Amino acid sequence: MLKDLAADRHAQVDTRRRNLGALLRRVHLGGAASRVELADWLGVNRSTVMALTADLAAAGLVREVPATTSGRAGRPSFVVRPESEAVHVLAFDIAVDRLVAARVDLGGTVSARLEATRARAGADLDAVVSVLADFGRALHHDAPPTSVCVGIGASYCGMIRPGDGMVRFGPDLGWVDQAFGAELARRLDLGLPVLVGNEAHLGAMAEHRRGAGVGAQNLIYLHGDVGVGGGIIVGGDLLDGDGGYGSEVGHMLVNPYRGRPCGCGSRGCLEAEVGERALLDEAGRPADHRGREAVRAVVVAAEQGDAAAREALRRIGDWLGIGVANLINLFNPGVVIFGGTLREVFPGTAAQQVRNRIAANVLPVSRDKAHLRVSALGYDATLIGAAELAFTPLLTNPLAPRP
Numbered sequence: 001m002l003k004d005l006a007a008d009r010h011a012q013v014d015t016r017r018r019n020l021g022a023l024l025r026r027v028h029l030g031g032a033a034s035r036v037e038l039a040d041w042l043g044v045n046r047s048t049v050m051a052l053t054a055d056l057a058a059a060g061l062v063r064e065v066p067a068t069t070s071g072r073a074g075r076p077s078f079v080v081r082p083e084s085e086a087v088h089v090l091a092f093d094i095a096v097d098r099l100v101a102a103r104v105d106l107g108g109t110v111s112a113r114l115e116a117t118r119a120r121a122g123a124d125l126d127a128v129v130s131v132l133a134d135f136g137r138a139l140h141h142d143a144p145p146t147s148v149c150v151g152i153g154a155s156y157c158g159m160i161r162p163g164d165g166m167v168r169f170g171p172d173l174g175w176v177d178q179a180f181g182a183e184l185a186r187r188l189d190l191g192l193p194v195l196v197g198n199e200a201h202l203g204a205m206a207e208h209r210r211g212a213g214v215g216a217q218n219l220i221y222l223h224g225d226v227g228v229g230g231g232i233i234v235g236g237d238l239l240d241g242d243g244g245y246g247s248e249v250g251h252m253l254v255n256p257y258r259g260r261p262c263g264c265g266s267r268g269c270l271e272a273e274v275g276e277r278a279l280l281d282e283a284g285r286p287a288d289h290r291g292r293e294a295v296r297a298v299v300v301a302a303e304q305g306d307a308a309a310r311e312a313l314r315r316i317g318d319w320l321g322i323g324v325a326n327l328i329n330l331f332n333p334g335v336v337i338f339g340g341t342l343r344e345v346f347p348g349t350a351a352q353q354v355r356n357r358i359a360a361n362v363l364p365v366s367r368d369k370a371h372l373r374v375s376a377l378g379y380d381a382t383l384i385g386a387a388e389l390a391f392t393p394l395l396t397n398p399l400a401p402r403p
Contacts, residue, residue: 023052025395032081060086082107089390092154093383096226101135104387125178133187152192153390155199155382162244165196171263195389202385204231211376212337219335224342227271254322273319282312295341317350321357332366339375
């Protein structure tokens with residue numbers, strides 16, 4: 001009997017914790033909502049929502065405020081909104097040639113950010129961590145005195161071991177088994193772990209929650225930088241594989257016979273055929289031309305009628321189309337999102353080549369479902385994904401003791 005009572009009590013506590021997290025997640029991602037809307041969304045009655053809101057308000061996480069307008073006479077209606085001034089996270093985005101740090105408030109607003117260039121100079125763990133730690137401490141120091149840092153998240157352009165933020169493999173700059181997460185946490189010295197994720201995985205998460213993939217339960221996010229990364233959402237959850245290294249679509253083999261060499265050691269990978277260097281080589285750009293601006297210059301040149309640039313985008317678009325066609329046949333997504341530099345490359349000539357490949361090579365039942373979109377979050381998708389990763393512990397258990 002006592003065991004049954006204890007089990008019932010545990011179940012009630014667990015249900016309350018999940019409902020608190022769900023309500024806070026709803027206003028964090030969707031903004032202010034009325035009690036009626038929250039009750040309908042959670043599938044509970046209004047008195048339950050009232051109690052949950054009171055608990056979150058007492059913890060300083062939400063506030064009930066009058067709606068801006070109700071359009072009706074009588075008592076004003078109230079909405080529950082996130083208490084953005086109460087908590088924040090630190091988010092970091094580590095790409096091949098740039099470093100970005102931001103303070104992101106509850107509700108998703110980027111309230112401050114700092115950026116620096118990153119030299120493409122090999123295994124540079126100490127240099128990267130030094131810059132990011134300085135940025136993080138400055139952002140933390142400048143936060144409002146009433147705001148508490150509840151998490152730290154980082155997006156890295158490589159394969160990340162879940163749990164400890166170890167970079168197992170970063171092919172573009174030769175990072176192998178670099179203890180990035182632990183070292184950044186040590187240098188920041190904020191009493192919080194640094195949660196680290198693959199940039200494309202986090203970009204997919206961000207687009208799914210806040211961008212072009214909102215409402216889609218199955219989507220593929222393709223992130224262009226020096227190479228191509230992928231994030232796949234299946235049934236609303238990230239497909240990360242048995243060891244956390246899944247969705248490496250950039251290393252899908254698309255050109256096995258005359259393929260370009262890839263940084264992973266293979267040849268003919270998708271990222272080798274459609275990445276930065278492939279586009280710039282096809283367009284006849286010098287070897288010292290690289291980066292976002294160089295990619296954008298090719299796109300602009302094509303729009304202005306440059307024949308070499310147009311042909312480069314056509315060829316890149318065809319290889320990209322082969323990769324996308326394979327992914328649609330495999331995963332039957334509702335949305336395919338092009339982010340990073342692919343957000344620049346995809347529209348226009350490349351888009352037509354991708355659509356041609358889909359029309360020719362994708363099964364009709366899947367072809368009719370997939371919508372092609374560019375990232376709604378732009379180059380910030382990976383940074384926003386890092387912030388969402390940092391908010392995960394708070395949204396899982398809002399009333400847990402804070403550091």
